[in-house]
Amino acid sequence: MDDILTDRQLNQFKRRLKERFHVLRREIRDELLKSDEEQYLELAGRVHDHEEEAVADLLVDLNLANIDRHIHEVREIDAALIRIAEGGYGLCIDCEQPIRIERLNAYPTASRCLKCQEAYEKTHPGTGSPSL
Numbered sequence: 001m002d003d004i005l006t007d008r009q010l011n012q013f014k015r016r017l018k019e020r021f022h023v024l025r026r027e028i029r030d031e032l033l034k035s036d037e038e039q040y041l042e043l044a045g046r047v048h049d050h051e052e053e054a055v056a057d058l059l060v061d062l063n064l065a066n067i068d069r070h071i072h073e074v075r076e077i078d079a080a081l082i083r084i085a086e087g088g089y090g091l092c093i094d095c096e097q098p099i100r101i102e103r104l105n106a107y108p109t110a111s112r113c114l115k116c117q118e119a120y121e122k123t124h125p126g127t128g129s130p131s132l
Helices: 007-038 040-045 050-086 101-106 114-123
Strands: none
C-alpha cells in the first residue's frame, strides 16, 4: 500500500479544508449576529424566577459553546493547511509515519495516526475534537 499522498490528493484535501473553513467562518458570523439580535443577556436580566433565569443562562452558554467549537475546528483546519504548505500533511506529528488515507478522508485535520491518537487520548482525557 502506498501511504505517500500524491499532489492531486494533497490538492483535494486542501480544497476540502478551505471549503470547510469558509463554512465555519459563515456559521461563526451568523451565530454572533444571531446572538446580538436575541440578546440573551438582556433576557436573563428580565426573568421573573429561577427557572426562567436558568433557561436564559443555558441559551447563552449553548450559543457560546457552539461558537467555541467552531473556532476550535477553524484552528485545526489552519494547522492542517500549514502542514500542507510545509510538506508535513499526512504525517503523524508524534511518530512521523504516514497517516492512513482512510483516516484523512474521514478526518482531514488529523495530525496523528490512529495508534498515536489513541495513546494521546489515554493520557489527555477530554481532548476530543470535532470532525469535519
